[in-house]
Amino acid sequence: MKTKYLLTFPNEAAEEPITYRLVKDFDIKCNILRAQIDEKGGRMVLELDGPGDMIKKGIQFLKSKKVDVSAIKEGLRKDEEKCTQCGVCVSICPVGALFLDKKTWKIIFDENRCVVCGLCIDACPTTALELLL
Amino acid sequence: MEDEQLRTYAEINKRIESKTVSVMTAEEFKTKVAGEGLAKAAKDVDVVTTGTFGAMCSSGVLLNFGHSDPPIKMQKVWLDDIPSYTGLAAVDAYLGATELDDNLNMFHGGAHVIEDLVRGKPVKLKSVAYGTDCYPKREFESWISLKTVNQAVLFNPRNCYQNYAVATNGSNKVIYTYMGKLLSDFGNATYCSAGEISPLLNDPFFRTVGIGTRIFLGGAQGYVAWEGTQFNGKPLRSPNGTPRRPAGTLAVIGDLKKMSSDYLRALTMQKYGTSLSVGIGIPIPILDLEMAKFCSVRDADIFTAAFDYSETKRARTVLREVNYSELKSGEIEIKGKRVPTSSLSSIYKARQISNELKKWISKGQFVIQEPIQKFDLEREVKPLEVRTKEACK
Numbered sequence: 001m002k003t004k005y006l007l008t009f010p011n012e013a014a015e016e017p018i019t020y021r022l023v024k025d026f027d028i029k030c031n032i033l034r035a036q037i038d039e040k041g042g043r044m045v046l047e048l049d050g051p052g053d054m055i056k057k058g059i060q061f062l063k064s065k066k067v068d069v070s071a072i073k074e075g076l077r078k079d080e081e082k083c084t085q086c087g088v089c090v091s092i093c094p095v096g097a098l099f100l101d102k103k104t105w106k107i108i109f110d111e112n113r114c115v116v117c118g119l120c121i122d123a124c125p126t127t128a129l130e131l132l133l
Numbered sequence: 134m135e136d137e138q139l140r141t142y143a144e145i146n147k148r149i150e151s152k153t154v155s156v157m158t159a160e161e162f163k164t165k166v167a168g169e170g171l172a173k174a175a176k177d178v179d180v181v182t183t184g185t186f187g188a189m190c191s192s193g194v195l196l197n198f199g200h201s202d203p204p205i206k207m208q209k210v211w212l213d214d215i216p217s218y219t220g221l222a223a224v225d226a227y228l229g230a231t232e233l234d235d236n237l238n239m240f241h242g243g244a245h246v247i248e249d250l251v252r253g254k255p256v257k258l259k260s261v262a263y264g265t266d267c268y269p270k271r272e273f274e275s276w277i278s279l280k281t282v283n284q285a286v287l288f289n290p291r292n293c294y295q296n297y298a299v300a301t302n303g304s305n306k307v308i309y310t311y312m313g314k315l316l317s318d319f320g321n322a323t324y325c326s327a328g329e330i331s332p333l334l335n336d337p338f339f340r341t342v343g344i345g346t347r348i349f350l351g352g353a354q355g356y357v358a359w360e361g362t363q364f365n366g367k368p369l370r371s372p373n374g375t376p377r378r379p380a381g382t383l384a385v386i387g388d389l390k391k392m393s394s395d396y397l398r399a400l401t402m403q404k405y406g407t408s409l410s411v412g413i414g415i416p417i418p419i420l421d422l423e424m425a426k427f428c429s430v431r432d433a434d435i436f437t438a439a440f441d442y443s444e445t446k447r448a449r450t451v452l453r454e455v456n457y458s459e460l461k462s463g464e465i466e467i468k469g470k471r472v473p474t475s476s477l478s479s480i481y482k483a484r485q486i487s488n489e490l491k492k493w494i495s496k497g498q499f500v501i502q503e504p505i506q507k508f509d510l511e512r513e514v515k516p517l518e519v520r521t522k523e524a525c526k
Contacts, residue, residue, distance in 0.1 A: 091321035091475035123314035125400035
């Protein structure tokens with residue numbers, strides 16, 4: 001089971017090596033997609049891959065460390081009304097989550113592949129792409 | 134044999150009126166030529182429809198608001214805070230697509246006001262004047278819409294480029310250009326012609342497109358008004374006639390009141406400015422075998438040049454030449470690196486436009502207009518230099 005989570009942690013939790021603990025104690029594959037830390041604490045987009053019960057335990061551990069955890073169902077939204085299917089975003093996306101369907105020439109967004117990096121946001125000429133984090 | 138006439142404009146239009154015309158989109162025609170041969174396709178098809186939908190900065194709307202009571206000679210005009218040019222008669226103004234407000238808000242420029250107008254939304258008109266004996270009013274504020282104004286004419290001095298450059302970035306930082314966001318170290322490349330379905334690549338020498346040509350413009354019927362600004366009639370060409378660099382352009386005109394936001398969209402090229410995406414479709418009459426041959430050109434045989442847009446001089450160095458089949462494949466090679474490509478123009482919309490135009494022609498709603506005057510292909514592009522008065526004589 002592979003799911004993306006948004007972790008928000010307070011200042012005091014910033015020093016805890018949480019990804020190390022998730023790997024070591026819960027055998028969860030962690031993929032850090034985004035991380036941002038400032039004086040108020042930090043935010044991290046983390047993809048967790050492992051058996052459902054272990055992920056559940058891992059999340060309980062994070063919560064015990066005062067880290068707020070929420071599953072990301074939708075990290076990026078493509079507004080189909082605004083999108084003109086030009087394709088500017090296609091060569092910007094580093095993971096192929098935005099790609100061209102060669103049959104219809106429409107731009108397809110694959111949520112599963114998206115790493116919520118946000119590189120596409122300021123490339124879109126019709127502001128059809130919105131980061132939901 | 135190539136110049137043996139197959140049909141005249143009058144014959145085509147008679148067939149359009151009687152709804153017996155044979156019309157195909159550029160894509161359909163090319164497939165037919167590939168399958169059945171040029172002679173058969175030329176014999177069977179009267180008209181080929183083309184399309185393009187891309188950023189066309191040199192666009193704008195000429196408005197006449199009607200006269201207020203008491204009357205005003207508008208000296209300055211703002212439409213939803215976007216300044217409009219008023220160095221014309223009392224209540225005429227020209228709203229340009231790339232115009233920005235005083236705060237340089239690139240998410241709401243002239244193009245956005247044009248899109249709002251097309252969508253039927255009310256727009257705030259503000260005007261100031263110095264007042265004259267015959268136009269005493271000095272200030273005027275009101276709401277307007279496409280319903281309330283006398284005229285709203287889309288008049289675009291330069292649209293529909295016949296081919297365009299490919300942009301990439303060899304520097305070590307991201308740059309934001311009119312060709313979009315370009316990632317560092319040749320991280321991506323953008324192109325902006327629809328290639329083989331783009332109108333002017335199917336009539337490379339402007340045999341059937343000239344002043345007066347009736348076209349699909351923004352979802353309505355419009356016209357070619359003139360050659361576009363920066364028109365280059367003598368570009369480097371391939372043996373098939375298509376230009377290998379940006380070449381001809383069109384000035385186009387049409388009634389904004391009849392247009393649709395499906396084919397006219399405001400764009401924000403971030404950290405660059407605003408622009409208008411304009412949908413244009415042009416019918417190409419298959420007058421003879423030569424026109425059929427022009428319309429049979431494929432992406433693999435249409436070339437353009439890639440440039441490093443981090444070079445900030447007028448004449449950038451050509452990195453390489455590349456064809457549209459490679460560009461549309463999603464990846465090209467530059468300096469030994471596989472570089473992902475993006476189209477700035479919507480090929481999806483371009484296809485939609487060529488289909489829509491085909492429908493109009495098939496239903497007898499759109500007849501072909503022979504150019505009233507052809508363009509001068511001897512015209513070349515002049516640069517702007519710092520000159521003395523004498524050097525201008």
